[in-house]
Amino acid sequence: xxxxxxxxxxxxxxxxxxxxxxxxxxxxLTPLLYLFxxxxxxxxxPLGRAxxxxxxxxxxxxxxxxxxxxxxxxxxxxxxKNWGVxxxxxxxxxxxxxxxxxxxxxxxxxxxxxxxxxxxxxLLMGLRAPxxxxxxxxxxxxxxxFSLASLSYVLALRxxxxxxxxxxxxxxxxxxxxxxxxxxxxxxxPGWLDVLSHFVPFRYLVDAVRDAxxxxxxxxxxxxxxxxxxxxxxxxxxVGTRTFRGAEx
Amino acid sequence: MAxxxxxxxxxxxxxxxxxxxxxxxxxxxxxxxxxxxxxGPNGAGKSTTLRMLSTLLxxxxxxxxxxxxxxxxxxxxxxxxxxxxxQGGGVDPxxxxxxxxxxxxxxxxxxxxxxxxxxxxxARDLDLTELLDRSxxxxxxxxxxxxxxxxxLTHRPALLFxxxxxTGLDPGSRAxxxxxxxxxxxxxxxxxxxxxxHLDEADALAERLVIIDGGAVAAEGSPAALKxxxxxxxxxxxFLAITGRGPAxxxxxxxAVQ
Numbered sequence: 001x002x003x004x005x006x007x008x009x010x011x012x013x014x015x016x017x018x019x020x021x022x023x024x025x026x027x028x029l030t031p032l033l034y035l036f037x038x039x040x041x042x043x044x045x046p047l048g049r050a051x052x053x054x055x056x057x058x059x060x061x062x063x064x065x066x067x068x069x070x071x072x073x074x075x076x077x078x079x080x081k082n083w084g085v086x087x088x089x090x091x092x093x094x095x096x097x098x099x100x101x102x103x104x105x106x107x108x109x110x111x112x113x114x115x116x117x118x119x120x121x122x123l124l125m126g127l128r129a130p131x132x133x134x135x136x137x138x139x140x141x142x143x144x145x146f147s148l149a150s151l152s153y154v155l156a157l158r159x160x161x162x163x164x165x166x167x168x169x170x171x172x173x174x175x176x177x178x179x180x181x182x183x184x185x186x187x188x189x190p191g192w193l194d195v196l197s198h199f200v201p202f203r204y205l206v207d208a209v210r211d212a213x214x215x216x217x218x219x220x221x222x223x224x225x226x227x228x229x230x231x232x233x234x235x236x237x238x239v240g241t242r243t244f245r246g247a248e249x
Numbered sequence: 250m251a252x253x254x255x256x257x258x259x260x261x262x263x264x265x266x267x268x269x270x271x272x273x274x275x276x277x278x279x280x281x282x283x284x285x286x287x288x289g290p291n292g293a294g295k296s297t298t299l300r301m302l303s304t305l306l307x308x309x310x311x312x313x314x315x316x317x318x319x320x321x322x323x324x325x326x327x328x329x330x331x332x333x334x335x336q337g338g339g340v341d342p343x344x345x346x347x348x349x350x351x352x353x354x355x356x357x358x359x360x361x362x363x364x365x366x367x368x369x370x371x372a373r374d375l376d377l378t379e380l381l382d383r384s385x386x387x388x389x390x391x392x393x394x395x396x397x398x399x400x401x402l403t404h405r406p407a408l409l410f411x412x413x414x415x416t417g418l419d420p421g422s423r424a425x426x427x428x429x430x431x432x433x434x435x436x437x438x439x440x441x442x443x444x445x446x447h448l449d450e451a452d453a454l455a456e457r458l459v460i461i462d463g464g465a466v467a468a469e470g471s472p473a474a475l476k477x478x479x480x481x482x483x484x485x486x487x488f489l490a491i492t493g494r495g496p497a498x499x500x501x502x503x504x505a506v507q
Contacts, residue, residue, distance in 0.1 A: 001358075008355040016343055080341070088339030088400060091303055092356040093328040 005095045009102020017110055027069045028114035031061040035122055038183075043126075048187030051214040054127035059137055059209035060182035061122075062115050063202060066141045067182070069114070070148035071173045073107045074156025078165055081157070096245040100150060104240075107149040108142055115141045129213040136212035140205050143229040150236035154243045176202055185210070204228035252316055252408055252440050253279035253302060259310030260297050260464075271297045273464040274311060279442060281407070284434055286455030287444040290492065294464040295444035296336065296412055302442070303333040303410045316408055329357070332401035336413040338393060339400065342386035346377055346396055349385060350403065357404040364403075371399040375429065391422030398429065402439075409433065411443035415450055427454050452484045462492045 017023055035058070042053035049056055080086045089099060115138055119127070152169065159165045179193075180186075180202035186194050197203045208225020211217070260272040272294040279285050287295040300306040302315055304324040313320040316330035340349060347368055354364030372378045375395045380388065388396065394414070401409055411430070415423040427450070433439040445451050451458055452472045460468040460475070468475060468491045472484055481487035 004358070005356065008352065012344075012348075012352050015348075019343075083341055084335050084337045084339035085341045087305065087335055088333075088353075089356060090305060091328060091331070091333040092353070093325045093358070094356045 002095045002098055002101075005098030006101045006105065009094075009098055010105045013103055013106035014109070017106060024110065024113070025117075027111070028065065028117050030068065031065045031114075031118050032121055034061055034064070034183075035118065035125060039122075039125060042184075047185055049185050049210060049214075050216070051210065052128075054122060054125065055129055055213040056185060056210055057183070058119065058122045058127050058129075059213055060184075060206055061118060062137055062141050062209065063144060063180070063206050064177060064182045065114055065118060066111055066144040066148065067173055067177055067202060069111050070107055070145040071152050071169045072166075073103070073149040074152035074154075074165055074169070075162055077103070077153045077156040078159070078162050097241050100153060100237075100240045100244045103153060104146050104149045108146045111145040112138060112142055130215045132217070133212035133215055136217070137209045140209050140225065140229055143233050144202070144205060147229075147232040147236035150240035154236075154239050157243055176200055179203070180206055182206055201228040201232055250281045251278045251314075252281040252283075253277060253313070253442070255302075255311060255313040257311030258298070258301060258308050258313050260294075260301055260306060261309045271464050272301070272308075275461075275466055277459065277466070279440060281440050282434060282438050284430065284441045284454060284456050285443070286451045286458045287442070287461055288446065288448070288451045288455075288458050288488070289444075289461035289467075290446060293461045295446075295461050297464075298461065299333075299410050299412050299442065299444055303331055304328055305333070329404070330407050332404070332406035332409040334397045334401040334409070334411050334414060336416060338397040340385045340388075340393055340396055342384070345382055345384055346372070346388070347381040349396065350381075350399060353400045353403045359404070367403060371402060375399045391418055391425065394418060394422065394426060395429075398426070402433070405437070406439065408440045408442065411441060413444055413446070415445070415447065423450070430454060448484045448488060460488065460491050467491050 039054065039057050042057055045053060047053060047056045077086065119134060119137070155168065156165055159168060179197045179200040181189070181197060182202070186197045186203060189197065204221075204224040205228055207221045211219050211221045211225075216222070255275055255277045257274040257276065258272060259270070259274050262269045262271055275298060287298060289295050297306065301308045302313060302320070304320065304327050307321065315327045318326040318330070320327060344352075350368035350371060351361070351364045354367045355361065359367060368381070369378070372381050375398060377392070377395055377399060380392060385393065385396065398414075414430070415426055418426065430441055430443075431454070434441055443455070455472065457471055458469070458475060459466055470478065475487045475491070476482065476484060479487045479490040481490060
């Protein structure tokens with residue numbers, strides 16, 4: 001039941017995405033601009049971490065892609081809510097968890113595709129990283145986008161209109177990006193900022209991916225990253241399922 | 250045989266201004282094969298009652314059995330047997346008529362070939378065949394309402410809920426939809442429960458009316474019985490006698506196609 005329903009809904013949303021090449025490629029544009037126009041500025045600078053500037057920047061851009069892309073996924077559910085589509089689906093016996101999973105899996109596949117595009121472009125720009133490290137990075141992007149898309153849907157169900165949703169997401173995502181050291185490692189930050197950034201879970205994810213890009217897998221940083229990603233995923237699925245189950249969602 | 254049975258069904262909303270008792274203890278029995286209309290002014294509690302009976306909104310009090318299943322204990326079993334068409338519809342403007350119908354069938358567990366065949370059959374029954382590959386965004390109000398109805402009938406439900414089914418439709422489309430509802434009952438034995446604030450619709454379509462006012466049942470009976478009981482020539486006069494006020498003004502706003 002759950003698998004069947006999830007597959008049906010994933011197929012519906014995947015087909016919608018495939019009909020919109022703009023949506024597929026546009027999401028990767030901002031990280032690509034950072035890669036092309038910001039990345040070269042960092043070449044040769046001491047960034048307080050092992051590895052060259054591409055090994056520091058590209059993990060940050062990958063997670064930026066997930067953070068901003070997935071956080072705004074909720075716009076779609078606001079539209080569906082306004083069109084009455086969500087209510088129509090909720091009167092069917094479809095699994096409530098599938099209502100969440102069908103969408104988030106589509107988002108995850110979409111952002112993973114964009115992440116692959118970004119890494120391919122980065123390789124052309126000069127990134128050199130071990131293949132297992134690159135794959136670990138994709139794993140983190142997968143968990144991050146899955147979690148954030150779920151939480152975005154939860155927020156979207158609670159807010160009445162896109163006019164409220166957009167600013168709310170910007171207010172949450174921007175500090176999260178700045179405090180997690182996506183652009184530059186927090187090792188460069190003054191002490192108070194470094195301490196503050198430890199309260200932002202994305203910091204652990206980006207640090208773990210940076211370790212992976214330099215071939216360091218069995219590190220405490222990696223462990224913290226895995227724990228943060230797993231915690232986010234569990235939180236997102238729990239809250240998301242509860243919200244979609246809620247009869248008034 | 251009763252297809253709906255409620256006892257003290259209630260719904261209270263908590264708002265910043267305090268509690269709002271939208272539905273106050275409704276006792277109701279609906280017989281299988283009946284066309285029942287909930288009639289009442291805006292905000293009377295008609296749609297809230299319908300949303301509770303269709304599992305969209307949990308009651309805060311009372312009990313109900315729908316299609317032989319307890320509404321609170323087994324909502325999934327209820328959902329398998331009911332169809333629901335919301336006031337504003339539920340069509341995705343990014344999809345075609347065919348894809349909406351097929352997906353709806355799949356959500357009821359039909360294998361793809363069967364869902365596809367069912368979509369074609371429904372399109373034939375509801376005069377949508379020529380529109381199957383058209384984007385739903387390009388449908389007229391009447392066409393879209395027929396699609397809404399088709400979506401609610403995909404799994405051949407025993408009980409169909411229609412929330413303000415003809416709001417925003419032109420007179421021709423309204424009459425066509427009334428004919429469809431009657432055909433559903435006559436040909437398939439489908440029980441239809443609808444809400445309306447159009448007195449002409451209630452008079453023409455419903456065999457029995459439940460007049461809801463202030464969240465409670467104010468009167469119940471066939472349109473003829475209600476008129477006779479209150480010595481009224483028209484349903485409007487009977488409604489006025491029962492509720493002390495006229496019905497809501499007729500909404501002539503066309504259904505928005507987004």
